Amino acid sequence: GEISVSNNFNEEEITIDLREIGAILKRNAANIARVTGVCIVAAGVYLAVATPVYESQALLRVKQPKGIGSSLLEAMPMGNAMANTQLMNTYAEILKSRSVIVPVIEKTEEPNDEGKFIDYEAYIKAKVTTAPFKDTEIMQLTVRSKTAEGAQKANNLIVEGFLNRLTELSRxxxxxxxxxxxxxxxxxxxxxxxxxxxxxxxxxxxxxxxxxxxxxxxxxxxxxxxxxxxxxxxxxxxxxxxxxxxxxxxxxxxxxxxxxxxxxxxxxxxxxxxxxxxxxxxxxxxxxxxxxxxxxxxxxxxxxxxxxxxxxxxxxxxxxxxxxxxxxxxxxxxxxxxxxxxxxxxxxxxxxxxxxxxxxxxxxxxxxxxxxxxxxxxxxxxxxxxxxxxxxxxxxxxxxxTEVQVVDSGTLPEKPAKPKKALTLLLAALLGALASSGFVVVRELLNRTIKNSDDVASYLELPVLGSVPDMHELHKEMEKNDKGPGLLAKIWRKVWKA
Structure with a gap:
């Protein structure tokens, strides 16, 4: 097939032959394979030196208070859902507050050479995530750490500190x-x-x-x-x-x-x-x-x-x-x-x-x-x-x-959540193959040198009187003819003549 591209500036029409692209990829298959292999090796090195990240998850039930105004909320369309979302967001912010998180940082993290712990904002962004669990009144808490035991410990400490903080506010x-x-x-x-x-x-x-x-x-x-x-x-x-x-x-x-x-x-x-x-x-x-x-x-x-x-x-x-x-x-x-x-x-x-x-x-x-x-x-x-x-x-x-109940305590992860080895290697292979293929195709298409007799007629507008064959390609063709037809070809000829 062919793809025609019209240039509005010089009215020049460029025709890209898909068979030509296939030929380009075939000629440069070795280079493409090398680049893809390098990407896979680089991904393997990254997986070997990357620090694993383990995730511990806990489930907390955020109950909607009953009694005051409950009948009014139930009479409103989506009233209870809105109230539950509002309440869950409020509890999520309390859970991630400094009064809850800072003590956990001091108990689970190692200080740097200056004796300072990881910044509170950085810890929240990198290691703590809260989200509603499907369409329920359950909130899922995810805590990340370098070790499985560390993730579980930090998760349990956050839940304990969160419940204590709620009790303090209520009292x-x-x-x-x-x-x-x-x-x-x-x-x-x-x-x-x-x-x-x-x-x-x-x-x-x-x-x-x-x-x-x-x-x-x-x-x-x-x-x-x-x-x-x-x-x-x-x-x-x-x-x-x-x-x-x-x-x-x-x-x-x-x-x-x-x-x-x-x-x-x-x-x-x-x-x-x-x-x-x-x-x-x-x-x-x-x-x-x-x-x-x-x-x-x-x-x-x-x-x-x-x-x-x-x-x-x-x-x-x-x-x-x-x-x-x-x-x-x-x-x-x-x-x-x-x-x-x-x-x-x-x-x-x-x-x-x-x-x-x-x-x-x-x-x-x-x-x-x-x-x-x-x-x-x-x-x-x-x-x-x-x-x-x-x-x-x-x-x-x-x-x-409080209106919060612990449904599931922090889990002990069996394997790291990040990095994902199979996915990383697959993405590295795809990236290497696509990037190298795109590069060789673009390089060949942008190469305006004369490569065959058709280019002479196209670019120079001169008649072609004759051409000198490529000796390397000629030898390949001669060797192929000397071998004669293969076994399958011979059988087919006999069957056809019969």
Whole structure:
């Protein structure tokens, strides 16, 4: 076949004969083979000196949080997929953060002569890769190293550091609450000891062994009020501490429950029920039917408030950011608790004022005794309550769960992932063959010297009167004729003549 190429500049038509290209390749087959062999040898040398790279892989399940805003996400087309992708990207960035990777570098890499480790950015680029595993909520972590054991060790250390970092981030709010309660518990213990010492000294000074019934009743009523007062003061302080921590994480970018009428209405109802419970406790025991009924109504109303808070948080926060939704819910919850605690304290202040009026009917000596007993009771209730809260806060902090589960730990690779020997040798052979073939073909086509009688007629436009044959080719042809026809040719002739 022939290929015609038209030149628009000089209107010269160049014809490339494919048979001529084949002849060129045939004449230069030895050179092409040499170049290809050199490329293969060079690839072999590279494979012999190249440092092997082993890959260890781990699988992590990134669970989409359920609860807050889940129904809203499920109602949106591709809502859950978008949220899961966003969450997986967030976790991937945390996994590759400096706080996780730098300790791994120091434990697995060797420092240079100056005592410096590999740069963090270079390590991430060369050795750590994260990617979604197909269309699932599983993230694949790939870590590369010079040895199989080194790749597996680095992979496991990264996963361990990643999970620890997630736990630390989740515990920030619990830490703030626990720290505040622990400080108050230490102070409460000292206040209790001081109150007990004062009461003991007063009883000794006034020869008081056992108070009469009137004093006992007044002490019990005031003690009940003081206990509730202490509980609400601690609840208010705890809610404010948690609210400050949440606001700091939100950077002030959130509305308040004061802007939501439905939550406001629920809080007002809750404050009324809490007031009723306090007034009942001033008259009845905790086992009285009225007290139990109002406590059940309070529990039901708190569930409604929590449900409403979750709905509002899911609407105000971006649908693909569950962390933001949880922070908003925590903010609204803290504001609601603080509001109820303030209302309860106002109600308790009124009851305490009434109790103090009744206390004036006692003698000065009895009043002083009641006041000292009251201080001891209050201090004891506060200390016991705070000690309980401290333990609860410690349990809550220790039991923080993340949304990540390890499906498969880092694998121990059996063979290096790079370099790929068979593929490298094949590519070297293809590159050598193509490059050398292209070179000889282009060189021959660009050679404008006269090589045969057709070139004389084409380039010089002169008639050809005769030509001197190539002696080397002539001898080859003569030797071929002297040998005569081959065995197959002879058989064919006989069959054809028959």
């Amino acid at each position: 920030d709010q619990q830490k703030a609450t626990r720290g505040f309660i622990e400080e108050r518990a230490v102070a409460a213990k000292k206040e209790l000891k001081d109150a007990e010492d004062k009461l003991t000294e007063y009883k000794k000074a006034n020869d008081i062994i056992a108070p009469d019934d009137a004093v006992k009743l007044a002490t019990e009523k005031m003690g009940m009020v003081d206990k509730l007062n202490a509980e609400n003061r601690v609840a208010l302080a705890t809610a404010n501490a948690r609210l400050a921590s949440t606001n700091a994480q939100l950077n002030g970018e959130a509305a308040s429950i004061a802007d939501n009428k439905s939550i406001q209405l629920y809080n007002q109802q809750l404050a009324q029920l809490e007031g009723e419970r306090i007034s009942y406790l001033d008259k009845y025991t905790a086992q009285h039917p009225k007290v139990q009924q109002v406590e059940q109504e309070i529990a039901n109303l708190k569930q409604k408030i929590n449900s409403e808070i979750n709905k509002v948080a899911s609407l105000q926060a971006p649908s693909d950011n569950p962390v933001h939704q949880q922070l908003l819910a925590a903010k609204f919850q803290s504001e609601a608790e603080a509001s109820v605690a303030q209302s309860n304290l106002a109600k308790l202040a009124q009851i305490d004022s009434d109790n103090k009026t009744d206390l004036r009917n006692l003698s000065d000596k009895e009043q002083e005794f009641v006041n000292l007993m009251r201080d001891v009771t209050v201090a004891n209730e506060i200390y016991v309550m705070l000690a309980k809260r401290v333990e609860e806060a410690k349990v809550a902090e220790a039991s923080v769960a």
